[in-house]
Structure formats: structure tokens, C-alpha cells
Amino acid sequence: EAQVTQNPRYLITVTGKKLTVTCSQNMNHEYMSWYRQDPGLGLRQIYYSMNVEVTDKGDVPEGYKVSRKEKRNFPLILESPSPNQTSLYFCASSYRTASYEQYFGPGTRLTVT
Amino acid sequence: AQSVTQPDIHITVSEGASLELRCNYSYGATPYLFWYVQSPGQGLQLLLKYFSGDTLVQGIKGFEAEFKRSQSSFNLRKPSVHWSDAAEYFCAVGATGTASKLTFGTGTRLQVTL
Numbered sequence: 001e002a003q004v005t006q007n008p009r010y011l012i013t014v015t016g017k018k019l020t021v022t023c024s025q026n027m028n029h030e031y032m033s034w035y036r037q038d039p040g041l042g043l044r045q046i047y048y049s050m051n052v053e054v055t056d057k058g059d060v061p062e063g064y065k066v067s068r069k070e071k072r073n074f075p076l077i078l079e080s081p082s083p084n085q086t087s088l089y090f091c092a093s094s095y096r097t098a099s100y101e102q103y104f105g106p107g108t109r110l111t112v113t
Numbered sequence: 114a115q116s117v118t119q120p121d122i123h124i125t126v127s128e129g130a131s132l133e134l135r136c137n138y139s140y141g142a143t144p145y146l147f148w149y150v151q152s153p154g155q156g157l158q159l160l161l162k163y164f165s166g167d168t169l170v171q172g173i174k175g176f177e178a179e180f181k182r183s184q185s186s187f188n189l190r191k192p193s194v195h196w197s198d199a200a201e202y203f204c205a206v207g208a209t210g211t212a213s214k215l216t217f218g219t220g221t222r223l224q225v226t227l
Binding site: 040 | 213214
């Protein structure tokens with residue numbers, strides 16, 4: 001089954017404790033992206049990757065890091081989480097660019113206390 | 114820079130009634146336009162998309178949308194809403210060419226009363 005998986009689905013952590021949210025797709029997609037969803041703000045892009053070893057900032061990259069060492073994986077790293085990073089995070093992938101249909105993971109709800 | 118406005122935060126309709134969700138975009142050329150749906154606790158799923166050609170596009174679950182260049186709009190419609198359509202709906206705009214991002218609207222939450 002074609003899918004995007006994210007882990008964990010729920011995470012409660014404390015300020016400053018490094019964490020990684022994993023994202024994996026099994027569709028051989030070139031493009032992958034991370035979004036955060038906050039009430040009243042819709043989805044905002046954090047980082048994206050057009051292919052392996054090619055990543056770039058989206059609209060809200062501060063406090064986040066990503067890497068793309070393999071085509072299928074695109075982890076999101078919070079080196080020192082803060083409460084304002086409490087949010088619902090989505091990973092997405094598409095065949096080539098953002099303008100192809102994006103397939104979304106189920107989301108990771110992160111709470112930073 | 115591209116942007117999307119969804120003026121309705123929340124809409125309530127009765128089951129069987131028609132539905133129209135509004136979306137206005139800003140982009141310098143002909144954009145790629147999308148509607149995504151997010152059911153409670155789920156990720157987003159593509160309903161339909163407009164790239165070029167016929168300005169009335171059909172999507173899944175009986176939805177359609179019409180691209181109106183003169184009004185910079187891409188409104189989503191359904192003739193008869195079902196209770197299972199209750200969800201949040203997002204309009205998104207993408208740049209043509211080698212596009213690195215989609216810009217999403219803030220969403221419209223649809224409530225369906227029985």
C-alpha cells in the first residue's frame with residue numbers, strides 16, 4: 001500500500017530535549033515536505049526537499065532541521081524544542097514537485113512543556 | 114508571492130443541501146490550484162486539482178470546483194452534502210514550473226446537521 005508513515009504519532013516532551021520525528025514514504029517520490037498545522041493558521045511549510053541531499057527552508061524553518069540522506073526518509077529534528085513548537089506536524093511527499101498531488105502522513109501531535 | 118484566502122472559517126449545512134466553499138488566490142500567472150480535505154484525526158487527502166484546460170474540474174466524493182481567472186477564485190461545490198463530508202477543507206495554490214511549495218489557506222470547517 002502506498003503510504004507516508006510518521007513516528008511517533010503523539011509526543012509530549014520538555015523544553016530543550018532534542019527529538020526527531022521520522023517520516024518515510026514507499027512511493028519513490030522525489031519531493032518531500034514538512035508542515036505544521038496550527039488553529040487559524042492552516043498549514044505552513046517548515047522545510048522541503050526536492051531530492052536526496054537537496055533541502056531548503058520553507059516559511060517557518062526556525063528551530064527545525066532536516067536531512068535527506070535516502071530518498072524514502074525525511075526526518076524532522078528539533079534540537080532544542082520550545083513551547084511555541086507545540087503543534088500538529090505533517091510530512092508529505094509527491095512525485096516530483098509541490099505542484100503534483102501530495103500524499104500526507106497521519107500527523108504527529110507534539111506537545112512541548 | 115502566492116497567497117490563498119478562505120473567507121469562511123466555519124460553515125454549517127444540512128444533509129442533502131448544496132455546498133459552496135470559497136477560495137481566492139493571489140498569484141502572478143495561471144496557478145496550480147488544489148482542494149484538500151482533512152477528516153478528524155487524519156492527514157490531508159486531495160479532492161481535486163486544476164492545472165489548465167477546462168475550468169470546471171471534477172474530483173472525488175462528488176465534489177467539483179470552478180476556476181475563475183477574472184475573480185481569482187477556485188470555489189468548491191457539492192450538490193448534495195452527506196454527513197460524512199463533515200471535515201476541514203483547505204484550498205492551496207502552487208506555482209507553475211519547478212514548484213517548491215504549496216501555499217495553503219487557513220481552512221474551512223464544515224459541519225453537517227442531520
